Amino acid sequence: MSEGTAGREAPQIVHLVARAPHLSGSYNRRVGTLIDELPEYRQRVLCTQTSEPVPDAASDREVEQLGVSGLSVAERLLAALPAPLRARLGLPFGDRESQVFAWQAARRLRALRPRVVMVYDNHKLGPVLRRAIDWPCRLVLHQHGLSYFLSPAQATRDLSAFDAVVLLHPSSFHFDRARSHQYLPDVHVLPNFVDTAEFAPPSRQEKQALRAELGLPADVAVVLSLGRLVPKKGPHRLLRDWREVVAYGRRALLWIVGDGPADYRRGLESMARELGVADSVRFDGAVAPERTARCYAACDLFVLPSLCHEGQPLTLLEALATGVPCIASDYPGLGDCFPESCVEPIAIPNHLGAFVPALSRLLDDPHRRDAMGAAGRALCVEEYSLARGLDRWRRLYDEELRMAVAFPGVAGEG
Incomplete structure (x- = not known):
């Protein structure tokens, strides 16, 4: 006791x-x-x-x-x-x-x-x-x-x-x-x-300062995937598609935050090297819950590549509340909670290249990213606030x- x-x-x-x-x-x-x-x-x-x-x-x-x-x-x-x-x-x-x-x-x-x-x-x-x-x-x-x-x-x-x-x-x-x-x-x-006061969109100056503090580049789009590093969460599927996303000179960084079995993480790092994308992928370990808000505030796009049936992922809510546009595997119930105006669904996340079109479109269109981020923030304030x-x-x-x-x-x- x-x-x-x-x-x-x-x-x-x-x-x-x-x-x-x-x-x-x-x-x-x-x-x-x-x-x-x-x-x-x-x-x-x-x-x-x-x-x-x-x-x-x-x-x-x-x-x-x-x-x-x-x-x-x-x-x-x-x-x-x-x-x-x-x-x-x-x-x-x-x-x-x-x-x-x-x-x-x-x-x-x-x-x-x-x-x-x-x-x-x-x-x-x-x-x-x-x-x-x-x-x-x-x-x-x-x-x-x-x-x-x-x-x-x-x-x-x-x-x-x-x-x-x-x-x-x-x-x-x-x-x-x-x-x-x-x-x-x-x-x-x-x-x-979600606490919409803790998870809130940063100003441009705050975002720049946060990136400098975290060692993230200031001049590229940062795509965040945050969660446990286990196969059912799908980081290997996202990493596999990343090569095509950056193949034609697109300036972007895939930031994978989370921890899991050491063998699986080593496998992901090896895959990044074999695919030739190690320079555009960064692996960080798990972060304390009270520091996750900083990760969302520093990124431009959030991806949930899960291969399992989710409920209503808290990571999606936290990213949306921070004004970050999202891409997510289309598990049953996603449409019950999140409209496509703020979360772009991926119908078959197991399919080779499934994430490439959505990632490419949003990385190339900052205005659409801004619109989706604003819609996600409004949804959280209206429906999912503390x-x-x-x-x-x-x-x-x-x-x-x-x-x-x-x-x-x-x-x-x-």
Whole structure:
């Protein structure tokens, strides 16, 4: 338990996340914002244990990190078993850390007895927690991506354990509903939000000064790709197309920011050399969340080359709020959230040369870039601002707290 959580009034709402709010990751950051910005609700975070230092922020003072301390002898023995053997025994989690967290979270929730439990992107926790909850409590799943691609039997079992599901866009519901025997939970559609004061367009002078500070050239167009360096995020596809983009003397720099497996990054660097574009590509490691705004402010164009089904990427929102035009893989739900006036979709990102036309058009047309950037900024201010996002979350909290009280005989029965 974190220092300072003992002896406090029991929380109304408990968030179950993989990592603490101060660490990188869109879920962690959102939960931290909800705790910091909505103090009228008593909230607590349960997460896996980390050795990383915890800053003295309001959201992090409400964190309890759950490790192996307090496990029974039987649980320790089960956790030590190989994953296939645990699966045969009916334990659903493949890695030991997740299994330990499930046991500890169920135990801690029984002590805290909150009215609402928010589970972030972990559908397997549903049946485990449902068996543990024997008090009026709403169990809510926040689904990050498009779908978990469960079999109908799995979807019925896992999703039906939840009272409600929070989705980022309507496409997720339609996708899962068509693949399930039944879809019982209530549905809330809550898009991501962005702090439009923190992520704001820089002046020309600010942009020049920032580029000088970051060591970026002042006289070329900078194309930013920011995210984890893993194959499903598609940086190799973007890099493959970059050779054709700069083949005819176009002055541009591809700035790849993020970290991932060392072998994959070395492969990307080797690919850049083999393609003959190493001089027009720059690799930087991961940046701290509080410094990502500087990256967007220093670039001219943002690209999301993802090959997986996204939910509503926070990187897109942050780039748009900064007034940066965007190119993105056309995953299901992109059109629900972002019009083509500010995000140009790539229909088949796996196709050789898929990103070349959009990159070439926008690099050659600064006026169109400016128009798209202005449209994206206006969209974020109007629809995805911090204030709008917090209002949506207040309504969700109020509704779920009301339901937990109004139907005490229903909540917790499964």
